[in-house]
Amino acid sequence: MSRLVVQSNQWFADKVYQMVLSGAKPHEPGQFVMVEISKGIDFFLRRPFSIADSKNDRLTLLYKVIGRGTSYMTTLIPGDTLDVLEQLGNGFRIDPNRQDVCLIGGGSGVFPLLGLARRLHERGIRPTAFLGFDTKQSACLISELSRVCQVAITTMDGTLGEMGNVCLYQAMYQHSYYYAVGPMAMLKAIAQKTTNGQMSLEERMGCGFGACMGCTIMTKKGPAQICKDGPVFSAGDLIWE
Amino acid sequence: MTVSFLGWTLDNPIIPASGTFGFGLEYASFFDLNQLGSLTTKAITARPRFGNPTPRIAEVPGGMLNAIGLQNPGVDDVIEVILPKLAQVFQKPIIANIAGSVVEEYLEVIDKLNSEPQIGAFEINISCPNVQEGGMVFGTNATLASDLVRRSKQHSRKPLIVKLSPNVTNIVDIARAVEDAGADALSLINTLVGMAIDREKARPVLANKFGGLSGPAIKPVALRMVFQVFEQVSIPIIGMGGVMTAEDAIDFILAGATAVGVGSANLRDPFACPKIIEALPGLIQHLGWSNIKSMIGGAHEKRHHRL
Ligand SMILES: Cc1cc2nc3c(=O)[nH]c(=O)nc-3n(C[C@H](O)[C@H](O)[C@H](O)COP(=O)(O)OP(=O)(O)OC[C@H]3O[C@@H](n4cnc5c(N)ncnc54)[C@H](O)[C@@H]3O)c2cc1C
Ligand SMILES: Cc1cc2nc3c(=O)[nH]c(=O)nc-3n(C[C@H](O)[C@H](O)[C@H](O)COP(=O)(O)O)c2cc1C
Ligand code: FES
Numbered sequence: 001m002s003r004l005v006v007q008s009n010q011w012f013a014d015k016v017y018q019m020v021l022s023g024a025k026p027h028e029p030g031q032f033v034m035v036e037i038s039k040g041i042d043f044f045l046r047r048p049f050s051i052a053d054s055k056n057d058r059l060t061l062l063y064k065v066i067g068r069g070t071s072y073m074t075t076l077i078p079g080d081t082l083d084v085l086e087q088l089g090n091g092f093r094i095d096p097n098r099q100d101v102c103l104i105g106g107g108s109g110v111f112p113l114l115g116l117a118r119r120l121h122e123r124g125i126r127p128t129a130f131l132g133f134d135t136k137q138s139a140c141l142i143s144e145l146s147r148v149c150q151v152a153i154t155t156m157d158g159t160l161g162e163m164g165n166v167c168l169y170q171a172m173y174q175h176s177y178y179y180a181v182g183p184m185a186m187l188k189a190i191a192q193k194t195t196n197g198q199m200s201l202e203e204r205m206g207c208g209f210g211a212c213m214g215c216t217i218m219t220k221k222g223p224a225q226i227c228k229d230g231p232v233f234s235a236g237d238l239i240w241e
Numbered sequence: 242m243t244v245s246f247l248g249w250t251l252d253n254p255i256i257p258a259s260g261t262f263g264f265g266l267e268y269a270s271f272f273d274l275n276q277l278g279s280l281t282t283k284a285i286t287a288r289p290r291f292g293n294p295t296p297r298i299a300e301v302p303g304g305m306l307n308a309i310g311l312q313n314p315g316v317d318d319v320i321e322v323i324l325p326k327l328a329q330v331f332q333k334p335i336i337a338n339i340a341g342s343v344v345e346e347y348l349e350v351i352d353k354l355n356s357e358p359q360i361g362a363f364e365i366n367i368s369c370p371n372v373q374e375g376g377m378v379f380g381t382n383a384t385l386a387s388d389l390v391r392r393s394k395q396h397s398r399k400p401l402i403v404k405l406s407p408n409v410t411n412i413v414d415i416a417r418a419v420e421d422a423g424a425d426a427l428s429l430i431n432t433l434v435g436m437a438i439d440r441e442k443a444r445p446v447l448a449n450k451f452g453g454l455s456g457p458a459i460k461p462v463a464l465r466m467v468f469q470v471f472e473q474v475s476i477p478i479i480g481m482g483g484v485m486t487a488e489d490a491i492d493f494i495l496a497g498a499t500a501v502g503v504g505s506a507n508l509r510d511p512f513a514c515p516k517i518i519e520a521l522p523g524l525i526q527h528l529g530w531s532n533i534k535s536m537i538g539g540a541h542e543k544r545h546h547r548l
Contacts, residue, residue: 001271001510001511001512036509036510041303041304041456041457041485043300044300044301044303044304044305044456044457044505044509045298045300045305045508045509046509085511203295203296204295204296204297204298204299205298206297206298206305206307206505206508207267207507207508207511209267209511210263210267211261211262211263211267211268211507211508211511212260212261212263212298212307212309212508213260213263213283213292213297213309213312214295214297214298214307214309215295215297215298216291216292216295216297216312217295218291223291223312228267
C-alpha cells in the first residue's frame with residue numbers, strides 16, 4: 001500500500017479521465033490497482049483500475065466516470081494524494097516468439113491495451129489493435145496506439161471507422177493469437193470463434209487481493225479469483241454459459 | 242494488552258473475523274501475522290463449495306453487502322494444503338470457523354479438524370445469511386441452535402465458540418440457549434441481511450438478491466447486542482461489527498467483549514489489524530485504564546458500582 005501523488009488528472013475523452021500518479025511501483029501490463037477514493041467511510045470499498053501505462057515511478061490510469069467513486073475522482077487535483085494497493089493481479093503473459101498477435105479492446109477495455117502495446121513494441125512485436133467504441137466522442141488512445149501498432153476501429157453508430165461491433169471484424173481472427181479486454185458479451189463472442197489468446201476479466205471486488213472470495217469464477221481448472229489468479233486468463237480456461 | 246480467553250493468553254484482543262481474512266495467507270505478504278491475537282479462518286465445510294454466482298459484493302453507505310455463500314475448498318484440502326502453509330507464517334493457535342447444511346456436516350468437519358494442533362478453538366457458524374440451508378437456520382431457532390451445539394460439543398476436543406446471528410428477535414434467548422448447551426464462548430455479530438438495488442437495471446445488485454451487511458453501519462447494533470448478551474451470560478464474548486479503529490475495539494470491550502473481531506475493515510485496508518493493535522496501548526492509557534482486562538464490560542452500570 002502506498003500513498004501516490006496525483007501529477008495530473010484531466011479530461012481525456014467523453015466521460016473518460018486520465019490520471020497520472022507518481023511514487024508508484026513498477027507494474028506489468030494487465031495488472032491493476034485498488035484505489036481508496038477518500039479517507040473516511042464515504043466510499044467503503046476501494047475501486048479497481050487497470051494500469052493503462054507504467055513507467056519509472058509514474059502510473060497512468062484511464063477511468064470512465066460511471067458512478068459515485070469515479071465522479072469523485074474527477075475532483076482530485078495535482079498534489080492530492082491517494083492511498084493505492086499496487087501490483088495486483090497477474091498481468092498479460094508475453095511470449096517473445098509469438099509475433100503475429102492482435103489486441104482487441106471494447107470500450108474501457110482499450111485502456112490496459114496501451115501499456116501492453118508499448119511493452120510488445122519494446123520486445124519487437126508490432127501487433128494490430130482492433131478497437132470498438134460506442135461513438136466517435138468516446139474513442140480514445142488512437143494516436144497513442146498508432147505509434148506502436150496498426151489500429152483498426154469500429155463504432156456502434158458508424159461515426160468513426162467501420163460501423164458495428166468490434167467482434168464482427170473478421171480480420172482479427174486471421175491473427176494467430178489475441179489479447180482481449182472488454183465487456184463480457186464481446187469476450188464471449190470472441191471465445192466462441194477461437195480460444196487462442198488471453199482475456200482480462202472484471203468483477204465487483206471486495207478486497208482485490210484474494211481474501212474475500214468476492215470475485216470468483218469457475219474455470220476449467222476449478223474456481224479462480226479474478227483479482228489474484230487473474231484478471232488475465234487464457235481464453236481456453238474460461239467457461240461460458 | 243494480554244487477555245485470557247478460553248484458557249489461552251492472547252497477546253492482544255484483536256482477531257480478524259471469519260471470511261474477511263481468507264486463511265491468512267494473503268495477509269502474510271502485507272505484515273507479520275504473529276502480531277495478531279489470533280485469526281479466524283473462512284468457513285470450512287465438509288466438501289468444497291463454490292458459493293453463489295457473482296456479483297457477490299456491493300458497496301452501501303457505511304459498509305458493504307456480501308453474498309459469498311461459504312466458498313471454501315472443503316475440510317480435506319484445508320488440512321492437507323492450507324494449514325501447513327499457514328503454519329509457516331502464523332505460529333499461534335487459530336480459530337477454525339465451521340459451517341454446514343445439516344448437523345452431520347458440522348460434526349464431520351469437527352471430527353476431521355480435532356487432531357489439527359494449530360487449531361485452538363472451533364467457531365460454529367450458525368449465522369451465515371447467504372446459503373439456502375443450514376447456516377442461519379440454526380442461528381435463528383433456539384432449539385435447533387442448542388441441539389447443534391450440544392452435539393458439536395460431544396464431538397469436539399477443542400473449545401467451542403458459537404457465532405450468533407443478529408437476524409433474530411431476541412439474541413439473548415439464543416445466547417442463553419447455546420450457553421446452556423455447552424458453548425465455551427460466543428462470537429457476535431454476523432452480518433445483517435440486506436439488499437441493494439441497481440436502479441438503472443431495475444434489479445438487485447447481488448446475484449443472490451440478498452446479502453450480509455457489515456462495516457461501520459452495523460456497529461451500533463453489534464454493540465447493543467454484545468452489551469445485552471454480556472449481562473445475561475457468563476461465557477466470554479468475541480465482539481465484532483464495524484470495527485475500523487482502536488476506538489471501535491475499545492467500545493466493544495467496554496460493552497463486554499473479551500476479544501474483538503475485525504472484519505470488513507481488512508478488505509478496505511489490509512493493515513487494519515496491525516494499525517489497531519499499535520494504537521491500542523496509547524488509547525487505553527489515554528482513557529486512564531491500567532490494562533485491557535480491567536476494561537471488559539466497563540460500560541455496564543453494575544460494573545460502575547463494583548469499581
Ligand atoms: C480488474 C479491473 C480493472 C478495471 N479497470 C478499469 C479501468 O482501467 N478503467 C475504468 O474506467 N474502469 C475499470 N474498471 C471498472 C471500475 O472498477 C468501475 O467502473 C468503478 O469501480 C466504478 O466505481 P464508481 O464508484 O464510479 O461506480 P459505482 O457504481 O458507484 O460503484 C459502486 C460499487 O460497485 C463497484 N463497481 C461498479 N462497476 C464496476 C465494474 N464495472 N467493475 C468492478 N466494480 C464495479 C465499485 O467498485 C463500487 O464498489 C475495472 C474493474 C476491474 C475489476
Ligand atoms: C466478505 C465476507 C465474508 C464473510 N464470511 C463469513 C464466514 O465465512 N463465516 C462467518 O462466520 N462470518 C463471515 N462473515 C462475517 C464476519 O466474520 C463478521 O461477523 C461481520 O462481517 C461483521 O463484522 P465487520 O462489520 O467488522 O465486517 C463474512 C463477512 C464478510 C464481509
Ligand atoms: S476481490 Fe476479494 S477475493 Fe477477489
